[in-house]
Amino acid sequence: MADTEFDFSALEKRLNVSRRTFLKFCTGVAASLGLGTEAAYAMAEAVADKKKRPPVIWLHGQECTGPTEALLRSEQPSLEHLILDLISLDYHQTLDAGAGHHVEELKRHAMQENKGKYLLVVEGAIPLAQDGIFCKIGGQTMVDATREAAENAAAIVAYGSCASWGGVQAASPNPTGAVGAPQFLKDKTVVTIPGCPPNPANFIGTVLFFVTYGKLPPIDGKGRPKWAYGRLIHENCYRRPHFDAGRFATEFGDEGHQKGWCLYKLGCKGPETYNNCPSLEFNNVGGGVWPIGVGHPCFGCSEEGTGFNKALFSLSDVKTHTPPNAFPTIDSREDASSATVTTAALAGAAVGAALGASAVAGSKLGKKESEQE
Amino acid sequence: MNRRDFLKTSLGSAAMAATAGVAEARPNLEPAPQAIGMLFDSTLCVGCKACVTACKTVNGNKPTIVGEDLQWDSARDLAPETFNVIKVYTDGNQLTKDSEVDGFAFEKRSCMHCVDPGCVSVCPVTALVKDPVTGIVTYDVDACIGCRTCMTGCPYNVPQFDYDNPFGALHKCEMCNQKGLERINNGMMTGCAEACPTGATLFGSREALLDEAKKRMALKPGEVYNYPRGDVRDPSSYHEKAVPEYRQHIWGEKEAGGTNVMHISSIPFDKLGMPPLGERSFVSISESVQHTLYSYMALPAVVLGGLTWLVKRNTDGDDEGGEQ
Numbered sequence: 001m002a003d004t005e006f007d008f009s010a011l012e013k014r015l016n017v018s019r020r021t022f023l024k025f026c027t028g029v030a031a032s033l034g035l036g037t038e039a040a041y042a043m044a045e046a047v048a049d050k051k052k053r054p055p056v057i058w059l060h061g062q063e064c065t066g067p068t069e070a071l072l073r074s075e076q077p078s079l080e081h082l083i084l085d086l087i088s089l090d091y092h093q094t095l096d097a098g099a100g101h102h103v104e105e106l107k108r109h110a111m112q113e114n115k116g117k118y119l120l121v122v123e124g125a126i127p128l129a130q131d132g133i134f135c136k137i138g139g140q141t142m143v144d145a146t147r148e149a150a151e152n153a154a155a156i157v158a159y160g161s162c163a164s165w166g167g168v169q170a171a172s173p174n175p176t177g178a179v180g181a182p183q184f185l186k187d188k189t190v191v192t193i194p195g196c197p198p199n200p201a202n203f204i205g206t207v208l209f210f211v212t213y214g215k216l217p218p219i220d221g222k223g224r225p226k227w228a229y230g231r232l233i234h235e236n237c238y239r240r241p242h243f244d245a246g247r248f249a250t251e252f253g254d255e256g257h258q259k260g261w262c263l264y265k266l267g268c269k270g271p272e273t274y275n276n277c278p279s280l281e282f283n284n285v286g287g288g289v290w291p292i293g294v295g296h297p298c299f300g301c302s303e304e305g306t307g308f309n310k311a312l313f314s315l316s317d318v319k320t321h322t323p324p325n326a327f328p329t330i331d332s333r334e335d336a337s338s339a340t341v342t343t344a345a346l347a348g349a350a351v352g353a354a355l356g357a358s359a360v361a362g363s364k365l366g367k368k369e370s371e372q373e
Numbered sequence: 374m375n376r377r378d379f380l381k382t383s384l385g386s387a388a389m390a391a392t393a394g395v396a397e398a399r400p401n402l403e404p405a406p407q408a409i410g411m412l413f414d415s416t417l418c419v420g421c422k423a424c425v426t427a428c429k430t431v432n433g434n435k436p437t438i439v440g441e442d443l444q445w446d447s448a449r450d451l452a453p454e455t456f457n458v459i460k461v462y463t464d465g466n467q468l469t470k471d472s473e474v475d476g477f478a479f480e481k482r483s484c485m486h487c488v489d490p491g492c493v494s495v496c497p498v499t500a501l502v503k504d505p506v507t508g509i510v511t512y513d514v515d516a517c518i519g520c521r522t523c524m525t526g527c528p529y530n531v532p533q534f535d536y537d538n539p540f541g542a543l544h545k546c547e548m549c550n551q552k553g554l555e556r557i558n559n560g561m562m563t564g565c566a567e568a569c570p571t572g573a574t575l576f577g578s579r580e581a582l583l584d585e586a587k588k589r590m591a592l593k594p595g596e597v598y599n600y601p602r603g604d605v606r607d608p609s610s611y612h613e614k615a616v617p618e619y620r621q622h623i624w625g626e627k628e629a630g631g632t633n634v635m636h637i638s639s640i641p642f643d644k645l646g647m648p649p650l651g652e653r654s655f656v657s658i659s660e661s662v663q664h665t666l667y668s669y670m671a672l673p674a675v676v677l678g679g680l681t682w683l684v685k686r687n688t689d690g691d692d693e694g695g696e697q
Binding site: 243244245246248250251264265267271311313314315317318326327328329330331332333334344358359362363364 | 570
């Protein structure tokens, strides 16, 4: 067995979880990433090996600390232990026990010591207006802090919608000029884990991939890991059959709503929002508790241009129903169901032939008889 | 009567009949004042096909199964079991909705319920009739002789004959008002309009729908408009949406005398498969020609006279020969 190669006793002590629970967690994460058992063991090994844990610098910008809070309240047992021991969290404004200039000094020290090796997590938007004076930490603007930390980071993860594309701060009229980390750090690759708050499983999965393989998972054009954001909510939604059959709830509490019909008419943004909520459920709460599960239309919190931008009850664009999805083209015909030009011509020819034949027959009527004589 | 007199008379009467007919050429029919219809706004359609499913459910039609693996309805065009279908126009990379270039657009195919319907005009047994009050083109299976002339008389390829059935009948949308269903008579709306989540298929009187369509034409692209859903005269709900750049063309306002089911879109209608039709109803033209030719049975009389003369000329010698 591959697992006998590792010594889990130290890990069990350190994380305060049983070997069984720990391996179950790793297998679960690997499965949601679309990886097999081998990857799960590789992940387990990576986590068990203390030397492999990357140092993490965690910055907070304009935000509500929702992503961190979501992470701390994750459903899996002892996850806070895991996430805190899985990585070496050197600097985190919410979770650090210390405070003030001492902690700021430690951050600089950690960044210097682990040059090119640390993982930078950005949480919150970065305000650019008026030289970034709208957000300052320890006397340093978020603009400077982000630029400084990104300089020597091995990888950058934008955690939450605010860090990914600006979030609620960036909504019109955006007085602080808030932008997300990818828009600010244009020359760097930034992995984004959007959501308000984002699903902690999406973060843990991405970080575990990084820890295990030393590189980031495949991402899409907006920096989102494809394993988590590759599909629209609409594609995996369990209310989807109601959508296809035209059964819609039209107002809260009506017959359709009580029967669990599709929430599209109530403004559900599932058809234009890329996230894995239907399979993992929003915020990893479990038990069917996510917006669409409890009968509320999806808000589109993780989708740039949707959450905080489109009105709550306005209809969304249905991105699944676009070409080259299976639609009959304008010229499509069912087999043998219509008169074509050829059949019309043939019918016309038949009529013409009948007319001509009768005329010829009439003219020949007498001739034949006279010839016979 | 000698040959010369006979030809003179028959040609003269034919010419008279022809001139009388031209003078009587009938104009386009007018829409019924209480006519009901539907307005399809291509820019609102999201392609969910809820209307196709609703249509099949309401009318009791079976799904169109293609191949052995697919177990869902995949109708490609109107068919005996499909009265309504959503099709797509695509161009280039197919990225932008309602864009003629590098875009796509949805289009509904169903009976247009013409004001001056070709199928009704050509039907020899009045199995197809336009309802004088609602303007719905209805079909009577008991009167139908299965000649399928209506299929060639329709410019939109709407009437469909089930060739596989030995007792085949014609099938088309009757606005959910056929015998046994009668949704309109019972104050309900069509199945497709009721199911449409965006109001892309809007139900109502032809007059109210035409007003709504004209109102949309007048809107400025980009401004927010409150789109009604269901029945335009008493909408079940509204939803707000930015106005697209509409083509200033309401298909069915005037085409071939107008239709009760009208379409509006952001791309030209020829791209959406609409036939090139002028404002003059082709039915009025063909009926004028036909009724002229057959007025007082003049032309048949001429043809019969001609044939009779031909026969007589060629058989005259025989009679004489016989006597000899």
